[in-house]
Amino acid sequence: MTKGKSICRTLKGIRQKIADANGIHYAPRECHYEGECEGTCPACEQEVMFLERELQLRRKNGLAVKLAGIAAGVCAVVMPMESVAQNRPKAMRGKVSTVKRSIPATDLTKGKADSVLLKGIVTDGAGEPLIGAVIKSRGARNCATTDNHGMFAIKVSPNVRLEISCIGMETQTVEVKGIRNPESMTIVLKEDKALPGEIVAPVPVKKTVIVGSVILPEEQEQKTVSGKNGKLRKNKKKHK
Amino acid sequence: MKAPLMAIARHRIAIDGEGVTTLVAFHGCPVRCRYCLNSFCLRPEGLRRSMSPEEVLDEVKIDNLYFVATGGGVCFGGGEPLLRSGFICRFAEIMPPSWKLTVETSLNVPIRHLKAMQGIVSKYIVDIKDMNPDIYERYTGKDNRQVEDNLKWMASNGLSDQTLIRLPLIPGFNTKSDRDRSREQLREMKFVHFDEFTYLVPEGQHLAGRP
Numbered sequence: 001m002t003k004g005k006s007i008c009r010t011l012k013g014i015r016q017k018i019a020d021a022n023g024i025h026y027a028p029r030e031c032h033y034e035g036e037c038e039g040t041c042p043a044c045e046q047e048v049m050f051l052e053r054e055l056q057l058r059r060k061n062g063l064a065v066k067l068a069g070i071a072a073g074v075c076a077v078v079m080p081m082e083s084v085a086q087n088r089p090k091a092m093r094g095k096v097s098t099v100k101r102s103i104p105a106t107d108l109t110k111g112k113a114d115s116v117l118l119k120g121i122v123t124d125g126a127g128e129p130l131i132g133a134v135i136k137s138r139g140a141r142n143c144a145t146t147d148n149h150g151m152f153a154i155k156v157s158p159n160v161r162l163e164i165s166c167i168g169m170e171t172q173t174v175e176v177k178g179i180r181n182p183e184s185m186t187i188v189l190k191e192d193k194a195l196p197g198e199i200v201a202p203v204p205v206k207k208t209v210i211v212g213s214v215i216l217p218e219e220q221e222q223k224t225v226s227g228k229n230g231k232l233r234k235n236k237k238k239h240k
Numbered sequence: 241m242k243a244p245l246m247a248i249a250r251h252r253i254a255i256d257g258e259g260v261t262t263l264v265a266f267h268g269c270p271v272r273c274r275y276c277l278n279s280f281c282l283r284p285e286g287l288r289r290s291m292s293p294e295e296v297l298d299e300v301k302i303d304n305l306y307f308v309a310t311g312g313g314v315c316f317g318g319g320e321p322l323l324r325s326g327f328i329c330r331f332a333e334i335m336p337p338s339w340k341l342t343v344e345t346s347l348n349v350p351i352r353h354l355k356a357m358q359g360i361v362s363k364y365i366v367d368i369k370d371m372n373p374d375i376y377e378r379y380t381g382k383d384n385r386q387v388e389d390n391l392k393w394m395a396s397n398g399l400s401d402q403t404l405i406r407l408p409l410i411p412g413f414n415t416k417s418d419r420d421r422s423r424e425q426l427r428e429m430k431f432v433h434f435d436e437f438t439y440l441v442p443e444g445q446h447l448a449g450r451p
Contacts, residue, residue: 007251011306014260018309039251048305055305068338071309072259104435132254147254 006131007039013167014071015047021066024054105153106144108137115155116176120185122146122164130189133166138173168192242290243327244268246280246319248299251306257342257363259312262300266318266327270348271380273369275410275439281319293331304336313339313362320346325353332360347390348382354390364399366391367406370414371422379413395429405431409438 012028019026028047055065109115122133129150136143137160144154156162158176165171169189179185244267252261265278267287280286291299300314307313314335316328321343332341340362347354347366357364368387369376376384394403405426407419423434 007253010253011251011260014306014309018305039253045302048302051305067305067308069309069311071306072311104433145254 003131004037004039006128008037008041008044009168010132011039011044015051016167017071018051018055018067021070022055022058024051026051105155107155108140108142108144109155109157110142112157114157116158116182117153117155118162118176118179118185119151119153119183120181120187121150122152122166122187122189123150124169125188125190127188130166130169133164133169133187133189135162135164137161138163164189241327241330242292243324244287245289245291245296246278246286247288248296250300250303252315256315256317256344256365257312257340259310259340260303260306261312261315261342262303262307263315263317264296264300264321266316266321266324268323269318269320269346270323271320271346271382273380274413278319293327293334296331297334301336304339307340308336308338311340313341315342315344317344320349322347322349322353322357325356329356329360346380347387348380348384349386349390351386351390351393354393358397358399362402364394364403365406366403367408368422368426369408369410370418371425372414372418375410375414375418379410391426391429391431395431400429400431401433403431404433404435407434407436409436411439 008031015028016026018024026047029043031043033041055067058065105117105119107115122130122135124130130146131150133146133150133152134143135145135152135154137156140160144152146152156176160176162174162176163171164174164187166189168191170192172187172189174187246265246267247263249263249265252263253259255261256263265281267281269278269281272282276282278286314331316324321328322345328341328343335341341360342363342365343357343361344365344367347368368391369379369384371384371388373384376382376387394400407422409416409419419436423436426434
């Protein structure tokens, strides 16, 4: 799953939560668009506007609207994981990336001394990292979430059972005692077939590239340079 | 009041603070980092738009539902967002009160900009590079006295708990020992949230920042 698709799925999950919390009938249409997208598209935006209208209608009718924080926990605080430095001197030409190697461990033990450190990645069946997957002790309220590379680091009590969930995926549980590689875990979640598909994107979304912590239009990154045979060609930088 | 902007990036999930956020990146920066990630913020071609707080609000409010439902909001980055403190204050006045504001800053700005953020910003993400003045100057071309003064002011005004300090390991400029020293110095100042990571630079492309 591409990053754009992953964002799309997360946003769709948030929309579903808003609709469910307010008794709005909402059924996302299936998305058959296979290219990279930015995580939203005109069809997605229409669904947002539909929800806005429905909520406005409820407010006008004097009904309470549940919105603040109802999808909190879908996302968490992490830092930009990967970016590309462009302002480098000649000696540094080529791709220079800053990649975060470690993430801060979230303490789920409520300060208990007896704890184990668990690190790893949560992916889907195809090995693609899942952003915003929730990891928590079963029955507990506090949780950690995976960053935008699907990575997590948590401190937990050794006697608990972990619950790993993600919108659109089946929840999985893991016994901490049974974990063999506590600092290099790979948790694979199966797709939840019961959920509706993704939104149809009728208009292909303009591609962008990520530069540092901002997104800039792709054409800004294209430079015309001479090819081997003297013809002009487009030199498109690759960005992760 | 208009400010020069590099970009407005939507749907940054789990990147710039809690929830779904939109990054508003300002043009212009006081430091000159040798491995700069957003050098467009220093170059004329990086200035894409000039917008007022009202215009920015008009553009980002499309994601109001996501912001409110996830506890997210707007992250001001750049460039150096605190140089545009007046803009951020005005934006905070007109935005929906349930949105959260985050600033991603070098803190190398006059303290009046930082003071103007009190009570407005929910989270500060501070990239201190390194606390050692020599390392800082070699890497950024500036001295870090202002950064240190601002950090002390933040700690003494109870902002340390809502501050995440970035501690990068910068090849050719600092070492793990340097970073450990920075962390200890910051711990003594009562900062508790750190984000340690490493800049990966391909073989042969390191800058010789150390003597």
